[in-house]
Amino acid sequence: MKQEQWETLVAVIRGETLRPLPTGFIIDCPWLPNWAGHAILDYFTDDRAYLADNLKAIDAFPSTIFLPGFWSEYGMCTEPSAFGAVPVWEENEFPFAKKVIRAPADVERLEKPNPRKEGLLPFVIKRLQHLEPEIEKAGHKIRFAVARGPLNIASFLMGTTEFLTAIKTDPERMRQLLAIVTDFLVDWIAFQRECFPSIDGVLLLDDIVGFVSKRDFETFGLPYLKRAFDTDVTIKFFHNDAPCKVCAPFLPEIGVNFLNFGVQHTLNEMKDWTGGKVALLGNVPPRDVLADGSPEDVRRCVTDLLSAVEDRSRLILSCGGGMPPGAPTRNIETFIATASELTR
Amino acid sequence: MYDFAKFREAVLTGDAAAAVSLTRQALDGGVEPVDLISQGISPAMNEVGRLFEEGEYFVPELLISARATKAVFEILRPLLAKKGVQSAGRIVLGTVQGDLHDIGKNLVAAMLEGGGFEVTDLGINVAPERFIAAARDTQAQIIGLSALLTTTMPAMKTAIDAFREAGIRGRVKVMIGGAPITRSYAESIGADGYGENAAVSVDLARQLIGA
Numbered sequence: 001m002k003q004e005q006w007e008t009l010v011a012v013i014r015g016e017t018l019r020p021l022p023t024g025f026i027i028d029c030p031w032l033p034n035w036a037g038h039a040i041l042d043y044f045t046d047d048r049a050y051l052a053d054n055l056k057a058i059d060a061f062p063s064t065i066f067l068p069g070f071w072s073e074y075g076m077c078t079e080p081s082a083f084g085a086v087p088v089w090e091e092n093e094f095p096f097a098k099k100v101i102r103a104p105a106d107v108e109r110l111e112k113p114n115p116r117k118e119g120l121l122p123f124v125i126k127r128l129q130h131l132e133p134e135i136e137k138a139g140h141k142i143r144f145a146v147a148r149g150p151l152n153i154a155s156f157l158m159g160t161t162e163f164l165t166a167i168k169t170d171p172e173r174m175r176q177l178l179a180i181v182t183d184f185l186v187d188w189i190a191f192q193r194e195c196f197p198s199i200d201g202v203l204l205l206d207d208i209v210g211f212v213s214k215r216d217f218e219t220f221g222l223p224y225l226k227r228a229f230d231t232d233v234t235i236k237f238f239h240n241d242a243p244c245k246v247c248a249p250f251l252p253e254i255g256v257n258f259l260n261f262g263v264q265h266t267l268n269e270m271k272d273w274t275g276g277k278v279a280l281l282g283n284v285p286p287r288d289v290l291a292d293g294s295p296e297d298v299r300r301c302v303t304d305l306l307s308a309v310e311d312r313s314r315l316i317l318s319c320g321g322g323m324p325p326g327a328p329t330r331n332i333e334t335f336i337a338t339a340s341e342l343t344r
Numbered sequence: 345m346y347d348f349a350k351f352r353e354a355v356l357t358g359d360a361a362a363a364v365s366l367t368r369q370a371l372d373g374g375v376e377p378v379d380l381i382s383q384g385i386s387p388a389m390n391e392v393g394r395l396f397e398e399g400e401y402f403v404p405e406l407l408i409s410a411r412a413t414k415a416v417f418e419i420l421r422p423l424l425a426k427k428g429v430q431s432a433g434r435i436v437l438g439t440v441q442g443d444l445h446d447i448g449k450n451l452v453a454a455m456l457e458g459g460g461f462e463v464t465d466l467g468i469n470v471a472p473e474r475f476i477a478a479a480r481d482t483q484a485q486i487i488g489l490s491a492l493l494t495t496t497m498p499a500m501k502t503a504i505d506a507f508r509e510a511g512i513r514g515r516v517k518v519m520i521g522g523a524p525i526t527r528s529y530a531e532s533i534g535a536d537g538y539g540e541n542a543a544v545s546v547d548l549a550r551q552l553i554g555a
Contacts, residue, residue, distance in 0.1 A: 030495055094493065094495055160447045161407060161446055161450050164403050164404045165404065165407045165408060167404055168358060169408065169411075212402050212403070213401075213405070242523075246402075287494055287524055288526055288529075291494075325495055
């Protein structure tokens with residue numbers, strides 16, 4: 001991310017209404033490598049492909065902000081791998097992690113991993129360190145520490161069905177699991193910050209919080225997210241593209257000041273539920289419109305989105321979730337151009 | 345007189361141990377298995393669906409109710425078979441090839457079982473040939489396809505095309521669902537029905553087979 005883009009983000013988060021309104025998109029696998037012409041496995045294993053694909057996207061859409069910039073990821077396998085989950089790779093599929101917890105009682109044997117040495121984490125860090133001179137030469141800095149959130153990691157370790165069942169049938173062990181995962185997350189975020197002093201933001205991705213009630217969120221989400229985000233950075237960025245109504249009112253208390261959410265809710269609803277305290281990144285339908293719609297559909301949708309939103313402060317226009325697989329260049333260009341034209 | 349309300353409450357609150365114990369009590373007391381379904385499980389799961397639709401129940405509540413239902417059906421299934429009781433319909437269900445997520449599919453399976461359907465759950469990462477073989481073996485009237493990922497959605501179309509090529513499309517209805525699926529996507533790939541969530545699956549299945 002370039003310095004001026006970072007400054008734009010910070011200005012929006014502080015409440016400035018910019019003209020034109022900025023646009024931004026979370027980009028990662030699988031959209032990025034496939035858009036750039038690489039197989040997913042090559043993107044993950046070839047540093048040159050990783051760098052080239054990111055730079056290609058940045059060059060193709062220079063007026064938008066790609067979030068969180070260059071970031072450390074091996075898909076959903078990143079953090080689970082440190083707990084011993086076997087990552088499974090297909091040539092052009094998103095990698096996945098095999099479960100390591102067969103029953104809630106297995107939590108008793110779970111140890112907090114060391115992010116400096118275990119799983120794929122040293123590889124994630126080293127790849128970015130190897131590429132950092134070229135990233136900086138291109139005018140960018142690594143700005144965000146990134147991780148899956150505590151419930152998301154727990155659900156990868158156990159299986160989502162099993163985890164969400166166990167919060168009802170074995171709540172004590174699930175609290176124990178989340179405590180271990182969160183301790184690890186705190187270390188992992190601190191390690192990323194130590195390796196890249198330019199980091200001044202944290203992004204956590206956790207859509208499992210969208211599946212639980214308020215009461216369960218207060219028990220199994222709130223305390224752990226609060227701890228994971230409890231670090232001294234300027235931007236605390238949360239992604240949850242599952243339902244967000246339950247967690248939204250708690251986001252300011254958690255410290256979150258920037259949110260990417262799904263298409264279940266409107267921008268006005270999210271502003272209301274977060275008390276206007278959280279900058280929003282959203283929320284054109286990613287699949288039906290940005291990926292599968294025509295440029296005219298995209299134009300219409302961006303126009304409708306803007307005309308419906310009453311307060312344009314703390315807003316970066318985007319899609320509701322990450323960039324969807326297959327989103328074509330023409331649609332992204334139309335999105336950016338329409339947003340710029342209508343908010344100049 | 346058997347206390348169906350207590351039994352329904354056990355299913356509704358996901359208390360599997362109580363639901364099993366109350367099932368045994370009911371059977372020992374001469375209650376017919378089919379009455380336990382029609383006066384116990386079905387209304388309880390309908391209520392679970394209603395509470396989910398109204399935002400009072402969330403996925404964990406659905407999961408534990410489904411778990412209680414499953415435990416009861418393990419007791420009832422052999423008894424129903426012995427008495428030759430017909431199910432509401434036969435459904436083969438699975439997550440499509442390449443997709444390893446099972447939560448939505450598990451919820452739908454539980455809701456359908458609660459609704460009196462005979463469900464053959466093929467699990468995750470199911471190739472079209474396995475759906476076809478299972479539909480033939482069980483004489484299923486419906487095949488249910490689930491996907492959680494945008495990257496695996498196209499496998500639904502591949503499966504439906506394979507059903508057509510295998511010559512079974514004329515006698516099975518296809519219903520699909522999953523987080524990234526929309527009604528327009530379902531129509532575009534030639535599915536017969538789309539369920540926005542697990543709670544609507546029973547009504548959808550009944551509509552599809554005219555039950």
